[in-house]
Amino acid sequence: MLFSSVLFIWVFLPIVLVVNYILSRIRFQREETRYRVKNLFLLFASMFFYAWGGISYLFLMLFSILLNFLGGYAVGRAAASPFWQRFFLCLTVALNLGLLFYFKYFNMLGLWEVVLPIGISFFTFQAMSYVFDVYRGKAPVQESLSDFALYVSLFPQLIAGPIVQYGDIAEQLKSRRESLPVFFSGQKRFCYGMAKKVVIANTMAEVADQIWALDVDRLGAPVAWLGMIAYTLQIYFDFSGYSDMAIGIGRMLGFQFKENFRYPYTSLSVREFWRRWHISLSSWFREYVYIPLGGSRGTLLVTCRNLFIVFLLTGIWHGANFTFWTWGLYYAALMLLERLFLGRVLDRNPVKPLNWIYTIFAVMVGWVFFRSDSVAFAGAYIGQLFNFGAAEYSILSFLSMKVLLVFAAAAVCLGFLQRAFKGIWEKLKGNLVVTAADSVLQLALLIYSIILIVSGTYNPFIYFQF
Secondary structure, three states: EEEEEEEHHHHHHHHHHHHHHEEEEEHOOOOHHHHHHHHHHHHHHHHHHHHOHHHHHHHHHHHHHHHHHHHHHHHHHOOHHHHHHHHHHHHHHHHHHHHHHHHHHHHHOOOOOOOOOOHHHHHHHHHHHHHHHHHHHOOOOOOOOOHHHHHHHHHHHHHOOOOOOHHHOHHHHOOOOOOHHHHHHHHHHHHHHHHHHHHHHHHHHHHHHHHOOHHHOOOOHHHHHHHHHHHHHHEEEEEEHHHHHHHHHHHHHHOOOOOOOOOOOOOOOOOHHHOOHHOOOOHHHHHHHHHOOOOOOHHHHHHHHHHHOOOOOOOHHHOHHHHHHHHHHHHHHHHHHHHHHHHHHHHOOHHHHHHHHHHHHHHHHHHHHHHOOOOHHHHHHHOOOOOOOOOOOOHHHOOOHHHHHHHHHHHOOHHHHHHHOHHHHHHHHHHHHHHHHHHHHHHHHHHHHHHHOOOOOOOOOOOHHH
């Protein structure tokens, strides 16, 4: 079930919100009982949400939940014996990775076709974070299977994140703050997130898909640049739009999820970009891979090795295609260069716009690998960025008035203005006129997005494939 679908907006979400509100108002003898009932209701709703696209893989998610619940229990109970604790940890992780390998990478062997369950990378990593946290003593053993199942399957972030680490939500499973201001802030995030997806990302997708379907050897520089920029905007507004909607729904239900994007395209280095892009995945690899390997505490050679491993794994996590692996290695090389010397050059450079040009160009080239079906195609496409000779395709054929207006809207929403005027906006938050205008804009964007959805504008979220 898509967030940006009529069924979700008009049926599923309103029912969940109304029932959740009713359960918040009913008298219970103990607050513990109230949250137990609310959690069971949200668990049922989340299972229904996931099963809507195909019930067969619901059993896979249930198996993953049971595997990690028992794995965490075994790790926690074996705390007195380091050997057995490590044994149960390694066994649980191996079984999780075995599931991921089978469903995500088995097709590469060419034996038979395996259908990828939606969201498997997200809920698997989320479930594993619980086992790691128990092993490291950062979280107690969860005694309630239903609460753990809700943590893994909670529908706002189930399919495409953000990846919620167990320690961030453990207390919220027992009790959470629900209020009208929190609800309205969630509503705002949801409306803006939907507009980012339906209005901006889907329009950019139309341009990018058309250009990527052309003969790459005859693109020419103008069209190649347009396609690369369109996809760069599509993937950001698509994924950050989903994260905004997930965070917004979470708030409307009383959950606080961490931010997943902080205006990454305003970054002045690749290091900064990865501190702002898909923060939940970066945090997961930092917490459970980079730091256990030694992080940056050892020699420069060890630090470079750790960075290489993390970004290679990041590429592998995204899928069984050499383009994703190349994308990961590409970022590993850039991060190593910045660690070795380029970072110091960027920090000392007084002309910061040059830093931004370097960073955004590096990121856009990376997206060419990410979007392409093969490394050879990506190489040919990058070559076309510098082909200023005669081209068969005209850039004007892709630039309708609608596309130009959406490009302008995307530029406004990238974060430059938001970061520049953050202090002013904070002061204006309580202003009645500004609040009213903001509410009108939310309503207008929601109505326009629904009109586009009803009219047949459809493009699945990019990260559903992961």
